[in-house]
Amino acid sequence: MKDMNTFEQFFYYLSENGVYVLSQFFQHFLTSIYGVLLAALIGIPIGILIAKYYKISNIVISIANIIQTIPALAMLAILMLGMGLGRPTVIVAVFLYSLLPIIKNTYTGIMNINRDLIDAGKGMGMTRSQVLRMIELPLSLSVIIGGIRIALVVAIGVTAIGAFIGAGGLGDIIIRGTNATNGTAIILAGAIPTALMAVLADIVLSLIERKLDPMKRQQKRTA
Amino acid sequence: MKKLALLACSVLLILAGCSGKNAVEEGEEISIASAATTESAITAYIVKGMIEHYNDQDVKMINNLGTGVTLHQAMVNGDANISTARYTGTDLIGVLQEDPMKDPKKVTEKVQRLMSERFQQHYFNSYGFENTYAFMVTEETAKKYNLKKVSDLKKIADEVKVGIDTSWMTREGDGYKAFAKEYGFKFADIFPMQIGLVYDALAAGKMDVILGYTTDGRISSYNLVTLQDDRQFFPPYDATLIATEALLKAQPDVKETLDKLQGKISTEQMQKLNYEADNDLIEPAIVAERFLEDNNYFEGGK
Numbered sequence: 001m002k003d004m005n006t007f008e009q010f011f012y013y014l015s016e017n018g019v020y021v022l023s024q025f026f027q028h029f030l031t032s033i034y035g036v037l038l039a040a041l042i043g044i045p046i047g048i049l050i051a052k053y054y055k056i057s058n059i060v061i062s063i064a065n066i067i068q069t070i071p072a073l074a075m076l077a078i079l080m081l082g083m084g085l086g087r088p089t090v091i092v093a094v095f096l097y098s099l100l101p102i103i104k105n106t107y108t109g110i111m112n113i114n115r116d117l118i119d120a121g122k123g124m125g126m127t128r129s130q131v132l133r134m135i136e137l138p139l140s141l142s143v144i145i146g147g148i149r150i151a152l153v154v155a156i157g158v159t160a161i162g163a164f165i166g167a168g169g170l171g172d173i174i175i176r177g178t179n180a181t182n183g184t185a186i187i188l189a190g191a192i193p194t195a196l197m198a199v200l201a202d203i204v205l206s207l208i209e210r211k212l213d214p215m216k217r218q219q220k221r222t223a
Numbered sequence: 224m225k226k227l228a229l230l231a232c233s234v235l236l237i238l239a240g241c242s243g244k245n246a247v248e249e250g251e252e253i254s255i256a257s258a259a260t261t262e263s264a265i266t267a268y269i270v271k272g273m274i275e276h277y278n279d280q281d282v283k284m285i286n287n288l289g290t291g292v293t294l295h296q297a298m299v300n301g302d303a304n305i306s307t308a309r310y311t312g313t314d315l316i317g318v319l320q321e322d323p324m325k326d327p328k329k330v331t332e333k334v335q336r337l338m339s340e341r342f343q344q345h346y347f348n349s350y351g352f353e354n355t356y357a358f359m360v361t362e363e364t365a366k367k368y369n370l371k372k373v374s375d376l377k378k379i380a381d382e383v384k385v386g387i388d389t390s391w392m393t394r395e396g397d398g399y400k401a402f403a404k405e406y407g408f409k410f411a412d413i414f415p416m417q418i419g420l421v422y423d424a425l426a427a428g429k430m431d432v433i434l435g436y437t438t439d440g441r442i443s444s445y446n447l448v449t450l451q452d453d454r455q456f457f458p459p460y461d462a463t464l465i466a467t468e469a470l471l472k473a474q475p476d477v478k479e480t481l482d483k484l485q486g487k488i489s490t491e492q493m494q495k496l497n498y499e500a501d502n503d504l505i506e507p508a509i510v511a512e513r514f515l516e517d518n519n520y521f522e523g524g525k
Contacts, residue, residue, distance in 0.1 A: 009504060017506040084302040085285050086254070166256065166285030166297075173506075175287050179261055179419030180501045 009185035017189075021173065025193050028169030031087055031162065032155035035094025036102075040148055043099050047106025047144075048132065057107060064100035072097075072161045080165050090162030097158055098151035105147025109140025142212040149205035156198045160190075170194045247283075248301035250473030254283040256294050256303035260418065261500045261507060262354065262438055262462075262493065266308040268511030270464055270481065276520050277480040290390050292317045298344065298467060305481075307464035309346075310354060314338065315458065316396035323396045327353075327459035343468045345478075349461040351486040352493040354438040356391070356457045358450040359422075364431055365448040372453040376432060377408045383431035385410040386421040391434060397458055405456045422447070438462075438490055440498025462493075483521045 004012060014021065050057035070078075075093050083089045113136055121131045163171025173190030177183040246252040253274060257267035264286060271282045285303055288294055291313040294306040311330045315321050319337050324330050335346040358373050365371075368379055376383075392399050392415045403409045414430065421433040422441040435442070437449065464481065471478040488496075499510050515521075 013504045016504060017509060020506045020508055084300050085256070085288070085297055086283070086302055163287055166288060166302075168284060168286060172286055175259060176261070176264070176507070178417065179259060180504070183419075185504060 006184045006188070010188050013185050013189045021170075021189060021193065024168065024170050024172060024190075025197065028156070028159055028171070028194070029197060031090055031159045031167060031169055032094055032152060035091045035159075036098045036148060036151050036155050038091070038095045039098030039102050039151060042095075043102030043147075044106050044144060046099075047103045048110060048136075050103070051107050051110035051136075054111075061100075061104060061107070064103050067096050068100045072158050073164070076162060076165050085166045087162075087167045089165060090159055090167040093162065094155040094158050097154050098148075101147040101150040101154070102144070103147075105150075106140065106144050109143030110136050112143070113139050139214050142209050142214070145205060145209045145212055149202060149209060152201045152205065153198050156194065156201065160194050170197075245301060247304055248469065250304060250467065250470035252283065253280060253305060253470065253474075253477070254285060254303045256285045256288055256297040256306040257308075258290060258294055259287045260308075260436075261440070261497050262436075263308045264507035265496050265500060265511050265514075266350065266462070266464065266488075268508045269484070269515060270305060270307055272511055272515045273480050273484065273520065274477060276515070278474070278477055280477075290317075295342075298465065299342065304467040304470040305464060308350070308354070308462045309465050310460035310462055311349075312355070312397065312458035312460040314346075317394065320395075323401075323458045325455055325458060327461060330459050331461060338465065339468070344465050345468050345471055346465055347463050347481060348485040349463045350484055350488040350493075352438060352488050352490040353459060353461050354436050354490075354493070355452075355460040356388075356397075356434055357437050357452065359425065359433050359435050359442065359447045360431065360450065361425060362446055362448055370448070370450060372451045373406060373456070374453050375450070376410075377406070379431075380408045381411045383410065384412045384414060384429070386414050386416055386424045386430035386433040388418040388421070388434060389415040391415075397456070402456060405454055438493045438497055440494055440496075440501045443494065444498060444502045487518070487521055 046060060050060050072093070075096065076089065079089045079093055083092065117135055117139070118131055121135045126134065159167070159169050160171040160174065163169055163175050170190045170193055174187050174194075177186030177188075177190060180186055247254045255267050255271055257263040267284065267286070271284065274280060274282050285297060288297060291309055294303075294309065295314070295318045297303045298306050311327070311334050312323070314334050315330055316323055319334065319341070321333070321337070324333070331346075331349070338344045338346045358376065360370055368375070370376065387399070392413070395401075399413070410432075414424075416424070418436070421430065421435055422439060422445060424430040425433045425447065426441075426445045435447075441447070442449065464484070466478070466481065496510055496514060499505050500507050
């Protein structure tokens, strides 16, 4: 192995262990997605709620802010005490980190809707749930997706650290690289797919975000 | 406001549902814990491969845990019900908090009895290899100072840089303190680091002497010289696996599968497997799979 440079070693490693890297890639991706979906499931309703009762919005957002300031490794260590090792703990950590961007973006999205539109809806005799479903949610959807996008990119990074508490994923490969003789290539084989995943997730979600932007949609229709 | 309270309650319920007694603790699901060493990972994947081959069951892995003591914690907490690789010496001193003993047979016997009594865990017989601590130097250093035994280090203890495993520094019984007492000297410059880094540090000339593991594949790849433990300071470290008795009771055929591994891997073989993973850049999962296929999953107890 010593006659190869790091670059050659990297490709040699991928050719020898491609299937393994791919399986870790998907496990990593799923762990991140589960956490973010769970956060969306709970964060979006909270965001809608605090947009309605905006007196409590300060409290909720500052709690989410505080969660965000805890370093990932410390968060995992704290959660580990209560939940033990393995994937569920990392999913909960990802969930907690995803709350702030999702809640905040949902809140901002709904608060920024033109009041006149909502008044027009109410004037037409819409019920509160109709206003929510037909005006507020469609108009703020792209901002909410923007929040999910931020959350997912952060989640992919947090999941990589999750390998320290036995969650598997690409972080596993990185840690192994620090243990091997010619570890650089192995570290790269774990780090590059992780970065790639984050960039891809960002691009795909930004495309969706742009597609759902009501201003853009309108322009298309008139064009 | 009512809705908010309802929401908070449901979040708490979801979190609460995650803890509590689980399928792993009761032995219905299998979860293997392994430490952050290559050897631990390879043996864990060997055990996983064996169980999947014979018992047709999905196995969860918890990789990269810190030390043997962390593995024990994972089993006591119910996160895992099998852990590997475990070493008799580590468990005797680190987990059971007993005094060090030198006779390998007596150590195995005592650890097996006490682990069952205190923690309801079944300590299997060894895989057949031993992975003990040893001081190592490069060939040049050995020649320069004429080093053969650990006692020979005494005359250069003040001038060398020594790289050691982080856990050995604070370990009771067979750690650095006890070592200094037994051999009668201390090193001036000592650098605790992750065990995987010491071999590279030695080969790169950053360290002069290291404390490494005897089964590491890099010993042969870097041509390192192992110094003889002339005072028999380090207790025996026979490698094996542990399973909870709850698991073996719930699934007796898993025990049959795991018994097949006893005495099947020699120290040289383990060095070779470690070398494949550490030097040839093959993942432990794949090394283990090839090893099992080459040996036909130890079919018929051969």
